Amino acid sequence: MRPYDAFLLISFGGPEKTDDVIPFLENVTRGRGIPRERLAEVGEHYFLFGGVSPINQQCRDLIDAIRADFDAAGVDLPIYWGNRNWDPYLTETVAQMAKDGVRRVVALATSAYSNYSSHRQYLEDIDRAREAVGPDAPQIDLIRPYFDHPGFIDSFVDHTRAALDRLPADLRGEARLLYSAHSIPIAMAQASGDPRREHGPEGAYVDQLAEVARLITERVGGEHAYDLVYQSRSGPPSQPWLEPDINDRMEELAAEGVKAVVVVPYGFVSDHMEVKYDLDVEAVATAERLGLRMERALSPGTHPAFVAMVRDLVEERAEGREPAGLSRLTRECHDCPPDCCKLR
Ligand SMILES: CC1=C(CCC(=O)O)c2cc3nc(cc4[nH]c(cc5[nH]c(cc1n2)c(C)c5CCC(=O)O)c(CCC(=O)O)c4C)C(CCC(=O)O)=C3C
Numbered sequence: 546m547r548p549y550d551a552f553l554l555i556s557f558g559g560p561e562k563t564d565d566v567i568p569f570l571e572n573v574t575r576g577r578g579i580p581r582e583r584l585a586e587v588g589e590h591y592f593l594f595g596g597v598s599p600i601n602q603q604c605r606d607l608i609d610a611i612r613a614d615f616d617a618a619g620v621d622l623p624i625y626w627g628n629r630n631w632d633p634y635l636t637e638t639v640a641q642m643a644k645d646g647v648r649r650v651v652a653l654a655t656s657a658y659s660n661y662s663s664h665r666q667y668l669e670d671i672d673r674a675r676e677a678v679g680p681d682a683p684q685i686d687l688i689r690p691y692f693d694h695p696g697f698i699d700s701f702v703d704h705t706r707a708a709l710d711r712l713p714a715d716l717r718g719e720a721r722l723l724y725s726a727h728s729i730p731i732a733m734a735q736a737s738g739d740p741r742r743e744h745g746p747e748g749a750y751v752d753q754l755a756e757v758a759r760l761i762t763e764r765v766g767g768e769h770a771y772d773l774v775y776q777s778r779s780g781p782p783s784q785p786w787l788e789p790d791i792n793d794r795m796e797e798l799a800a801e802g803v804k805a806v807v808v809v810p811y812g813f814v815s816d817h818m819e820v821k822y823d824l825d826v827e828a829v830a831t832a833e834r835l836g837l838r839m840e841r842a843l844s845p846g847t848h849p850a851f852v853a854m855v856r857d858l859v860e861e862r863a864e865g866r867e868p869a870g871l872s873r874l875t876r877e878c879h880d881c882p883p884d885c886c887k888l889r
């Protein structure tokens with residue numbers, strides 16, 4: 546697909562055995578000021594699952610689904626995969642592409658929103674990998690944040706309806722939707738997006754989350770009340786991060802008499818460890834303690850609408866088309882301005 550001769554999936558990476566856990570966590574947190582206690586605690590999350598993060602297998606499954614979709618549509622791009630924090634490392638993948646004679650690559654990151662961790666850091670990873678490989682490294686164009694693409698939204702609509710259907714019929718109609726995204730430091734949130742555009746006081750990431758929650762809720766139907774909540778906070782307690790934490794909010798809702806919640810992990814692309822532990826273990830325990838009925842919607846994973854979105858985004862980039870999106874924020878970071886989502 547002109548001008549590209551390869552597709553690259555870029556992801557976070559995760560450990561796949563017990564011995565990988567500590568070196569992986571050291572990679573993730575190098576130079577990022579995460580307290581040691583937090584690291585030990587997060588290590589336990591991985592050990593609880595035998596040292597295996599689900600994220601790498603989820604990337605393999607997504608690649609298989611993209612391959613089948615590309616083949617059916619006659620898109621003959623080879624597919625490569627590289628991670629920020631674990632094997633297969635992005636630098637090794639870029640070296641392999643250079644060896645294979647790949648010159649120009651279109652890349653998708655497994656993060657849908659604008660903020661440093663989800664967007665800018667992947668651009669930095671690409672620069673670093675290309676520099677390490679040298680003059681033979683291919684040019685790599687990273688696809689823009691895709692938070693309001695219809696394929697991303699539709700997969701959540703489907704999964705949220707399925708979660709509502711798992712609730713007892715008498716609780717379904719009044720169930721509260723809890724939209725859960727990764728918390729980030731307030732300073733990182735405020736620096737998110739394109740500095741030349743207008744954002745709300747909390748920055749582009751929170752604006753995007755609010756739009757996505759509205760879009761999903763409207764399409765699910767049934768006029769459910771909903772809240773935006775955050776999970777997976779780390780960093781020292783002295784540093785302010787986005788709130789409310791999902792567990793704190795559930796506490797308040799239970800006190801207000803809410804009986805059932807559907808948690809929608811709308812900040813994520815697959816059910817990786819932060820979903821499997823922070824929601825399916827921790828938030829589930831909170832719900833049980835409070836006597837709150839909880840169901841968790843699946844994240845996109847390999848939902849057909851999400852897989853079709855990947856091809857649409859590749860074509861959009863190849864053809865230089867206007868970005869497809871359902872909100873007024875679609876163009877945020879679209880042109881990847883050189884200073885979007887920077888930590889200031
Ligand atoms: C916005 C965001 C996403 C969502 C977008 C996306 O999906 O990419 C995300 C995803 C992920 N985060 C992940 C894992 C971790 N994140 C950490 C730490 C941090 N995340 C941050 C932000 C985000 N993270 C931040 C601001 C920190 C503080 C340190 C720093 O400023 O960089 C730490 C360190 C320990 C801790 O403190 O928790 C770990 C182990 C995994 C892999 C899960 C698996 O193994 O299955 C995934 C997909």
Ligand SMILES: [Fe+2]
Pocket residue numbers: 727777
């Ligand atoms: Fe994270």
